[in-house]
């Protein structure tokens with residue numbers, strides 16, 4: 001059995017708490033490794049190391065810091081297959097999906113190569129007689145990030161790349177479900193020239209998270225995960241005086257107008273609803289066709305597409321559509337919610353409950369499910385399922401459809417499929433959701449825009465990546481300076497004073 005480590009002070013360090021979490025191969029159900037769960041004192045040691053290393057890293061000029069990012073991009077490309085393989089083995093997602101996970105992280109690293117430009121600050125010449133005023137962005141010190149299982153490469157990179165490019169040290173507490181890729185990323189950052197101690201990976205559970213929340217030297221915390229934990233971390237982190245941003249769960253609606261291209265909408269729904277086994281915070285989990293006739297046409301198009309989906313292990317080739325879910329507990333939770341949908345009266349059009357894969361009977365595979373005639377009072381509508389389950393809620397009108405999305409407690413992503421520019425524009429303007437797609441089912445913004453939801457999907461002011469990340473990981477200092485010797489009363493320059 002492989003025993004994983006922490007990565008502290010530039011070395012793989014064994015856990016000393018005596019506590020471990022099982023890391024599964026979700027395709028086979030076997031435990032393939034054990035991740036150490038850090039104690040409070042192991043976390044305190046990592047913070048100490050980070051704080052000392054940051055003193056000199058914060059003084060390194062931004063161009064040199066950017067060069068580390070440039071080299072890191074090269075190494076990510078060099079090791080893309082190795083990273084994706086390790087990722088698929090622990091997470092279960094298909095090999096192309098795993099590469100996408102690394103790629104979307106890499107794109108934020110590329111954005112961070114612009115650190116010298118992004119950190120330039122502001123300058124006002126002659127704000128008054130002999131007075132100049134300038135603002136600079138300085139690093140915070142030691143920052144921390146707590147990440148979910150579903151994007152074990154992308155989300156850590158979304159956090160540590162901008163934090164480190166801004167001159168901070170970073171402590172990453174990845175998900176205990178799939179910690180290998182974060183450890184590999186830390187090694188690659190060091191190979192790229194990052195000094196030891198600037199990026200540390202401390203594996204753990206609530207004990208490690210609480211140690212982060214309460215440590216006085218940690219200045220900022222980024223969190224991505226489920227909403228109840230996001231609320232907890234936001235509350236305790238803020239009350240400890242830290243800068244905190246937390247991104248939580250989702251229930252993303254896609255509205256299908258009667259004039260939509262139904263083939264395009266059905267293709268989009270299948271990819272967005274079932275890709276990565278529905279374990280994406282930007283997955284579409286609710287389809288809202290407007291009008292019964294639209295609903296009937298949509299279901300008719302969806303059924304054969306969903307029945308064709310190929311579910312399997314990542315080793316079965318690139319034509320696998322999605323793999324297993326992450327743990328047996330996740331599978332049980334999904335199947336429990338499916339049962340609640342049946343019990344509460346939704347129509348289960350495609351039933352994946354008996355799905356089984358020959359040779360992988362102990363894997364955590366879940367067949368695709370499609371519900372029709374779901375109503376807003378049902379648990380499958382209210383709760384995030386995070387599995388391959390798509391619910392259809394039939395709306396009588398556009399107003400009813402947009403009202404559903406507006407009233408839902410989550411506000412991460414949403415989409416409308418239509419040929420009507422008026423409807424699309426009205427939807428984009430009125431919807432209270434952070435990321436909106438128009439005929440685009442998963443509107444994940446690119447690295448140079450920012451990523452973040454509204455309502456119960458995000459807590460804090462700034463979004464992830466893009467310009468917001470450079471604001472989140474720096475604080476502004478504004479200097480007002482006066483050099484009065486060369487200035488005459490009235491502001492006219494006195495050349496004689498220069499002699």
Ligand code: NAD
Nearest residue numbers: 147148149174175205206209225226229247248249250281
């Ligand atoms: P999770 O909330 O269970 O875990 C996230 C992190 O919190 C992990 O590092 C975990 O170790 C830690 N954690 C878990 N329980 C804790 C506790 N009681 N106290 C302190 N820390 C704790 O989430 P997950 O299952 O890993 O990820 C799936 C969730 O993440 C989904 O809800 C999904 O929507 C969400 N997510 C959101 C976004 C976004 O940008 N909004 C992106 C990806 C995933």
